[in-house]
Amino acid sequence: MNFDFARVFQELTPLLWDGFQTTVYVSIISIVLGMMVGLLSCYFRTCRFRILRFLAASYVWVIRGTPMIVQAFFFFFGLNQVTQAMLGFQLLSRDMAGILTVTLNAGAYFTEIFRGGIAAVDKGQTEAARSLSLPQSRTMLRVVLPQALRISLPSMVNQWIISIKDTAILSAIAVGELMNRTQVYAFGTFVFFESFIFVAVWYLVLLSALMILSNRLEARMNYDKKN
Amino acid sequence: MTKKIRVTNLYKSFGELEVLRDVSLDVAEGEVVCVIGPSGGGKSTFLRCINRLETVSGGEVQVDDDIITDPKTDINKVRERIGMVFQSFNLFPHLTAKKNIMLAPVDRKKMTKAEAEEKAISLLTRVGLSDKADNYPHQLSGGQKQRVAIARALAMQPEIMLFDEPTSALDPEMVGEVLQVMHELAKEGMTMVVVTHEMGFARDVGDRVILMADGQLVEEGKPKDFFANPKELRTQEFLSTVL
Numbered sequence: 001m002n003f004d005f006a007r008v009f010q011e012l013t014p015l016l017w018d019g020f021q022t023t024v025y026v027s028i029i030s031i032v033l034g035m036m037v038g039l040l041s042c043y044f045r046t047c048r049f050r051i052l053r054f055l056a057a058s059y060v061w062v063i064r065g066t067p068m069i070v071q072a073f074f075f076f077f078g079l080n081q082v083t084q085a086m087l088g089f090q091l092l093s094r095d096m097a098g099i100l101t102v103t104l105n106a107g108a109y110f111t112e113i114f115r116g117g118i119a120a121v122d123k124g125q126t127e128a129a130r131s132l133s134l135p136q137s138r139t140m141l142r143v144v145l146p147q148a149l150r151i152s153l154p155s156m157v158n159q160w161i162i163s164i165k166d167t168a169i170l171s172a173i174a175v176g177e178l179m180n181r182t183q184v185y186a187f188g189t190f191v192f193f194e195s196f197i198f199v200a201v202w203y204l205v206l207l208s209a210l211m212i213l214s215n216r217l218e219a220r221m222n223y224d225k226k227n
Numbered sequence: 228m229t230k231k232i233r234v235t236n237l238y239k240s241f242g243e244l245e246v247l248r249d250v251s252l253d254v255a256e257g258e259v260v261c262v263i264g265p266s267g268g269g270k271s272t273f274l275r276c277i278n279r280l281e282t283v284s285g286g287e288v289q290v291d292d293d294i295i296t297d298p299k300t301d302i303n304k305v306r307e308r309i310g311m312v313f314q315s316f317n318l319f320p321h322l323t324a325k326k327n328i329m330l331a332p333v334d335r336k337k338m339t340k341a342e343a344e345e346k347a348i349s350l351l352t353r354v355g356l357s358d359k360a361d362n363y364p365h366q367l368s369g370g371q372k373q374r375v376a377i378a379r380a381l382a383m384q385p386e387i388m389l390f391d392e393p394t395s396a397l398d399p400e401m402v403g404e405v406l407q408v409m410h411e412l413a414k415e416g417m418t419m420v421v422v423t424h425e426m427g428f429a430r431d432v433g434d435r436v437i438l439m440a441d442g443q444l445v446e447e448g449k450p451k452d453f454f455a456n457p458k459e460l461r462t463q464e465f466l467s468t469v470l
Contacts (some may be wrong), residue, residue, distance in 0.1 A: 134335070
């Protein structure tokens with residue numbers, strides 16, 4: 001068996017660059033939306049309306065309890081089949097279905113991450129803020145959340161990494177991201193070994209950059225050790 | 228003298244556990260009331276009922292004309308007039324000393340940012356910490372933290388200050404600096420309710436001393452009489468263990 005890294009590099013790199021852009025944009029949108037969904041659902045989980053608590057708990061339960069690929073297929077093939085039949089058009093493009101899947105997944109896990117962070121903030125912090133006449137909402141915003149986010153940061157970074165890697169699953173519904181582009185090339189040319197090494201390197205570089213960035217962020221948010 | 232705080236027949240239970248039983252107490256304007264007694268006797272709970280950090284099970288708490296125990300009362304409005312200092316300081320660790328003090332006045336729109344900053348600096352100077360304005364809480368000693376916490380509570384210009392064992396978490400050599408700030412506050416006429424184990428402070432600064440035990444107000448009196456001639460057996464027992 002002959003390896004031909006040079007040729008594969010030349011042929012695959014433009015495809016990987018294209019896939020990389022999709023991976024990055026799908027990841028960024030999904031993570032940002034996922035954090036907003038997580039914050040909202042975390043708020044629902046702890047609010048005083050039973051129906052909202054129930055909704056948030058069900059959401060987390062369903063997402064955590066089903067494989068992501070099932071969700072992706074459901075949104076892209078399942079949902080689209082129904083809208084096609086009933087409304088005459090497909091509701092979600094591949095990218096939209098992919099973003100929805102990763103967003104909802106990230107959101108469910110962020111819900112738990114934020115909840116843990118908020119629970120870890122000392123009760124005395126809330127009492128101090130309330131005794132200073134801050135209402136509940138302002139106490140949450142000005143005193144509890146900043147500390148909760150700081151506490152949650154390592155888990156948040158972990159979820160960012162997981163969500164980026166999750167986008168590879170979207171290759172199954174042919175979202176043109178890194179994995180999908182590699183698969184198309186590799187199965188068309190039967191060059192597997194080199195192809196998957198190259199795509200692995202792209203992921204490694206992307207995630208390493210994120211890890212370095214997040215280390216800096218953690219250092220900056222570390223008010224307990226800042227001088 | 229005008230009544231600042233009026234507590235009438237206060238009851239408080241945590242589930243089955245009855246923590247306060249029929250406690251009544253009036254505090255006059257400018258008065259310093261020190262609450263002493265054994266741990267678990269209900270002192271802190273009593274204090275926390277005054278600004279509704281605890282909801283009561285029965286009875287009434289009134290501050291000026293506001294009924295604290297009435298759910299319709301805008302508690303945040305009343306809390307602007309009641310400062311509180313905690314045993315564990317509860318400074319906001321993500322904010323500098325100055326920002327800790329500025330938070331409430333700015334957020335409650337009592338002051339502009341510039342006014343609040345000026346106020347913060349003058350309060351820090353008052354508690355002897357003008358050089359620590361930009362330090363984070365973890366860079367301060369226990370005594371310094373508690374002085375910042377007092378300054379923070381004073382920033383809202385309260386008429387009443389509640390102290391919940393403010394020196395209990397401090398190293399012995401730092402107790403004095405905190406007590407001194409409290410002493411000065413008392414001299415300036417602040418209405419204060421102080422839960423404390425510092426008998427010296429209660430005797431020297433208190434206008435009235437109260438012993439709480441088993442959820443009840445056991446005895447009250449002027450510090451001199453209270454410490455020299457306690458009437459109740461429970462008080463005598465307690466004093467004999469701490470003096």
